[in-house]
Amino acid sequence: MKTPTSILPNAPSSAFNTPTLELGKLFPVDGARVLLKLETQGPTGSVKDRVVKLMVDAAVNIGLVGARTRIVEATAGAEAFALASVAAALDLPLTIFAPEGSFANRLETFQFFGATVEFTPKSRGMTGALNAAKIAASEPDAWSPRIFENPANPGCHEATTGPEIWRDLAGNVDAFVAGVGSGGTFVGVSRFLRRRNPEIERIAVEPQESPVLSGGAPGVHGLAGLGAGFVPKIFDRSLPTRIETVSTEEAALWVEKLARTEGLAVGLSTGANLAVAARYASYRENKGKTLVTVAFSDRFDNL
Numbered sequence: 001m002k003t004p005t006s007i008l009p010n011a012p013s014s015a016f017n018t019p020t021l022e023l024g025k026l027f028p029v030d031g032a033r034v035l036l037k038l039e040t041q042g043p044t045g046s047v048k049d050r051v052v053k054l055m056v057d058a059a060v061n062i063g064l065v066g067a068r069t070r071i072v073e074a075t076a077g078a079e080a081f082a083l084a085s086v087a088a089a090l091d092l093p094l095t096i097f098a099p100e101g102s103f104a105n106r107l108e109t110f111q112f113f114g115a116t117v118e119f120t121p122k123s124r125g126m127t128g129a130l131n132a133a134k135i136a137a138s139e140p141d142a143w144s145p146r147i148f149e150n151p152a153n154p155g156c157h158e159a160t161t162g163p164e165i166w167r168d169l170a171g172n173v174d175a176f177v178a179g180v181g182s183g184g185t186f187v188g189v190s191r192f193l194r195r196r197n198p199e200i201e202r203i204a205v206e207p208q209e210s211p212v213l214s215g216g217a218p219g220v221h222g223l224a225g226l227g228a229g230f231v232p233k234i235f236d237r238s239l240p241t242r243i244e245t246v247s248t249e250e251a252a253l254w255v256e257k258l259a260r261t262e263g264l265a266v267g268l269s270t271g272a273n274l275a276v277a278a279r280y281a282s283y284r285e286n287k288g289k290t291l292v293t294v295a296f297s298d299r300f301d302n303l
Contacts, residue, residue: 209247
């Protein structure tokens, strides 16, 4: 089995030390300053690249993943492509479980990496996919990263993404905005920032059509990568200073605005982050403050 590339925080990798861009054209200078951390620079163009590298590397180091291991995971988002890339590099088989209708027009990408997808009934949502993956993971020589409950998920962002933001902005951060799918990015970065400055606003984002974190009922929405329909085990309710909801339509509007003003192509989950950033920037009391948010993915977000 090939030895995986080290993913320690100071390791040279395109998944780490991603650039942070000020959106000076999209957001007027008379409001809050808004910056976007481009987590679209990794091998598959997703924030999941750094997390998957850490989880798989940790599993290899402690002996959970070996030369005969089959990796299995339930995901309908960008994690699947990050896993396919890593599994191919390690010569390991990968099976993704996802609700029917996921990855439309992208199945050939998995075949390109040598991975397979098994679909579960759409009516059971991600819960059905998670149950199927759990059964598969119980088989001999199988391992699942279980991103919704693996503490290495937020741990990666606490150890890398948060410090990168703090370094790049020289500690000049007044607010952080991130959508919640598995919750890893929001939880990990928020934990780091809260330690540095408890006064930093930490705003979680979820789909308006499925406001589970806000106490509502799960529902169908178009924000791939956000709103799993349940509260992930790794989500820490003590972290958000508030929770905002965004409709699929509003997110799409901000995707278009970003493309036309800054020339950046992102997915709908990033559009949701920008919609909430725009609300923050529009409040008079936030004039002159600095907000940072995240571009989760560019290539595989809108599946």
